[in-house]
Amino acid sequence: MPEVIFNGPDGRLEGRYHHVEDETAPIALILHPHPLYGGNMNNRLVYNLFQLFKARGFAVLRFNFRGVGRSQGEFDQGVGELSDAASALDWMQQIKPDAGACWIAGFSFGAWIGMQLLMRRPEVEGFISVSPPANMFDFSFLAPCPSSGLIIHGTDDDLVPEPDVRKLVDKLKSQKGIVIDYEKIEGASHFYENELDEVDGLVGRYVDGRRSEAEAGG
Template sequence: MSAQTRKRLVPGPVGPIEVAVDAPEGAPRGLALVAHPHPLFGGTMDNKVAQTLARAWLKLGFVAVRPNFRGVGETAGLHDHGVGETDDLLAVLDFFASELAAETRAEAETLPLALAGFSFGAAVAARCAQALRQRGRALQHLTLVGTAVTRFEVPQVRPADAAPLAETLLVLHGEQDDVVPLQAVYDWARPQSLPVVVFPGAGHFFHGLLLPLRDWVCRWHGAGCG
């Protein structure tokens, strides 16, 4: 993403997981994980939407980590339809939460966390948020872009009988998305009374709209990107 981006391998359930890490200047405010789109259709940590989400969280002062899913780049394993990928995302979260807590002399369990994902990655991020809830771990921010609700089972992030999976939720979708129809996202969001932010004219990959996408994430979750 930039000259300061570091790539490294961290341990995962089935072997090494390749990650790209961007750290803010000064003391980090928290940890943000960004999940990329479907690996069987060319999705990697270097996807432009995934990079845009990482830039937003970096500008908000978070350490931004983008893992490659199973079978992509140097990450071990084979595509697991979101199940193993959720386990891997949790493993990456645990690794960096412990590392960052040691660096900042904070408690890993109190470190502010953000999850973000695009398309397939949004479905995985939602599953990861659900798993964190089951662990009793608080999640501060959840950002879902182009959520693949027609292709994967995506849990409710704002269930009627429980608190939302994160303190702040942002669901973004393109008006002209031809991969995941906007109507399908409405149908998923409606039972949750979950607002959906629609980008007029945007397709699935937000071509020509990446900067507005970044700025909206910053405004929603923080004080803006400046």
């Protein structure tokens, strides 16, 4: 899991990258929670997502947004962070220009950034959004949402009430051409202190299912 430094729009960005020699291996980008509230690429849920995709043969990158860890720059209210994520995906695609698939996974603030990025990058064919902060940030840009994905939320989330996420999910599910899977974890807070294994299981089964469909041509 080599440390990497790559150029972002506002200076160098620090990441951890797992490389796969197969030129057509799929790629995945993992995005961390809010930088001003302790979010970084070593968040346990972010790390678990990284390992989950790695175990499935993906080339995977997780990185620190600007101003976090050794990444240069300062917090930019999501605008600069979206540019950081785009630069991270560019960096991966330079290494893996023939990647067979492209996925984005984000937790909380990272889910918001990730869903913005998939609007801009048609090559993204799948997304994982854990605890998307639907009550804090505007998700109206998802009109329409360009790819199918999985949204996970805890029923006892006191930062992002579940009904707000359900409203977002219902809006996305009404769109044609995509399928949104929504999984609620009973009793889980925003940070899944005791439910990380359950998150891993849901994500793993979802990714495996999507890949089986792709292999079958479905």
